[in-house]
Amino acid sequence: MTNRISIDDIAKIAGVSRGTVSRAFNERSDISKKTRAKILEISRKHNYFPNNSARGLAKGKTECIGIVVPDLRNPFMPEMITAIEKAAKKHGFSALLSISDGNDETQSKILTRMAFGQVDGIITTPCETAESIRMLNSVNTKIPVVCLKNFDGLRCSSVSYNDRIGVQQLLEHLVGLGHMRIAFVSPPESQWTVSARYAAYDEILDSLKIKYRKNYELPPDSNPTDIWKNVGKLIFDSSNRNIPTAILAFDDIIAVHVMKAAEAYGKKVPHDVSVAGFDNISFSAISSVPLTTVCVNRERLGETAMELLLRRLKDEIKSEELHHIVLIPELVVRSSTAAPHVLRK
Amino acid sequence: MTNRISIDDIAKIAGVSRGTVSRAFNERSDISKKTRAKILEISRKHNYFPNNSARGLAKGKTECIGIVVPDLRNPFMPEMITAIEKAAKKHGFSALLSISDGNDETQSKILTRMAFGQVDGIITTPCETAESIRMLNSVNTKIPVVCLKNFDGLRCSSVSYNDRIGVQQLLEHLVGLGHMRIAFVSPPESQWTVSARYAAYDEILDSLKIKYRKNYELPPDSNPTDIWKNVGKLIFDSSNRNIPTAILAFDDIIAVHVMKAAEAYGKKVPHDVSVAGFDNISFSAISSVPLTTVCVNRERLGETAMELLLRRLKDEIKSEELHHIVLIPELVVRSSTAAPHVLRK
DNA sequence: GCATCTCGTCCGCTCGGGTTC
C-alpha cells in the first residue's frame, strides 16, 4: 500500500474537518451541497475513496453479503448467483462467493469467518447434515441467514420453490397426453429435494389413480459425462420388459442424459419415450430435442432472498421470526413430450 | 450486533492481555503452546472469532481477492471461478465476486470499491474498451490485478491460453480429415478474442495452402436460445451454393447452435458437415453429437492466476514487472468431426 | 539471555454532542 491517502489528507486539502469529509461520502444531511461537491471533487482528483475495512469497523457493517453454495456445476447455480449479486448490487452490497463442496467442515469454516464481520448476512444453499443445520441455526442468531431450501430442523428464513406443484404440472401434462407408465430418475446423492420430488411424484400419481411407480436411482460412482450410459443400462436395456413411456427426471441435466441414453438405445424422443426435466436451465432449450421442463424464475428467487435478508438487516424482522417464501414454478412445454406411441397407432 | 464479544473479553477470561490473544490467532512464535491452546479453547467455548474488519484495518490487508467477470452465462466462467475460488481458499483468501455486465461504468465502480481496502488483489476478465484499460492500469498500481485475457494497452499481468494453437489444432485436425472448405462462425459482439481466433484461422489456413475463407457473423439482436435459427439461415439456407464442409465455431455454445441448425436443415453431423468448438464446456461432451473441441484446463488457469497474484502480494513481483503466462490448449476429438462426405463416396 | 507476555499506539473511519455564525 503505497499511495495511501486517508480521510485526513482530504480534510486538510479541502480545509475542513475529518467528520465533514466523512459526511460527504455518507450522504448525510448536515452538510452543504457546495462543501459536499467540493470534497467529492477533491477526492476524485486525488483518487481517494474511503477505506472499506475502516468503514466496516466503525459502522459495524460491511455492506457485503455472503453467498455459500455447494458447487457451480449445475447451470442453475450461476443463474441464481447472478440474480443474487444483481439484487445485492442494487442495494449497495457486494457479494462474497464461497463454495462449500457440499462439505460440512468447509461450510462451517466459511460460515464462521463470514459471521465475524466479514459479511452482514448470508444467502445459502446449505448442506443437509445435522451438523450443518446446527451451525446454520447458530449463525442465524448472529447475522441473518436466508436459505434457498427449507427442511426439517432448519430455523432460518428461506426462499424456495414449490417442488410439489412443479411435479404436479409435469405429471398432469404427461398423464394428459395419455401416459400411464411414468418413471422417476433420481441423482446419485440423496438430498432432501430428491425425496421431496419423489414424494410428490408418488402422491400425485396416487391422486391421478395411476398405479405404476418406478424409481431409477443413478449409481453414485458415475463420471459426470457418462451418466447417460448408466441411465441406458438402467432403463432402456432390452431385458427390461416394463419400459416406461415417459420419464420424469429429477432435473434438466439428468433429463438430457436420459434423452441421450434413449437415443443410444434407438428410442426416439418423444416418439418412443417422453422426457421431462426440472429447472429450465438455458441449455434445455437448445438440446437436440428441446426439453419440456418446469421453470422457476431465478431473478425473482434471487431478488426475494435479498429482500428478505435486507429486511432482517434493517431490523424489520427479528431473528426469531422465520419467513418461508415459496415461489410457484411454471410449466414449459417443448418437444420432448408427446402422446405415447401406442396411443397414436 | 448483539452477542458482541471482542478480543478484550477473551483476554479477560483467559487472564492474559489483548496482545496475547491476538498472537494466539495469528500463529506467531512468541507465545507458548499451552497459552495458545487455552485461548483457542476459550474462544471456541465463547464462540469468539476475530472481527474481520478490525483485522483488515490493523493489518492493512483483507485476505480477500476480487473476481470481476462480465457474466456467468457461458459455463466456462463458473468453471473458471470455481478454480479461482478453490485456489484462493487454499491460500486463506476469500473471494468477492462481482459481475460487470460487460459494462464499463459498472466495472469501474466495482474496481474502485475493491481497490480501496475491500480486497487485496483482483483477478478479472475485463471489458475491452479504452476506458476500461485505463482504469485497470490505474488500479494495478494500487493493488495487483491479474487479467484472464491479454490485449494491447493493458499493463497488467495476465494468464490466458494460446488461441492460435487451439485454432491450429482444430484446423489441422479438420484439414487432416480432408476438409478444404472450413468456415468460421463468430459471435455477435466483436471482442478481442474473436479477432484473435479469426486471425489465427486466416493465417493457419494460409500456411496450409487453403484458399477458402468464410466468416459467418451472427446478428447481434438474436435471442440467446434462437441463435441456431440465424445460423441456419446464414449457413444452411438452400440458396447458399457454397456450403462449407466443416465449421469452426468461436466457442462450444455456438458450436452447439451450429449443430442444431444443421439438423434443422436436414444435414447430419458429421456426415454432411463437421463442427468444432472451443472451450470444452461440460455440456459439449453430452450434446446429441459429442463435440470436437479444444480444451484449456481451468484448474490450472485459476491456480496460475492466483499464484501470480500471490507473488505480487508477497512483493516477489513488482507492479512494473508484467508477467504474461500463456497456457497451451489441448485438442479433444469427439464425434462431431469426420472426413467430408464427398471423400467417403 | 531467552521465551513469554503486557502495554500503548495506531489503522482509517463513523458518530453524535457541542460549537459557531
Next chain:
DNA sequence: GGAACCCGAGCGGACGAGATG
C-alpha cells in the same frame, strides 16, 4: 434557532518495544 461544521471517543485488533520470570 437552525444549518453547517469541529472534535474526540470509540470500533476491534495488530504490532513492537519494553517488562517479567
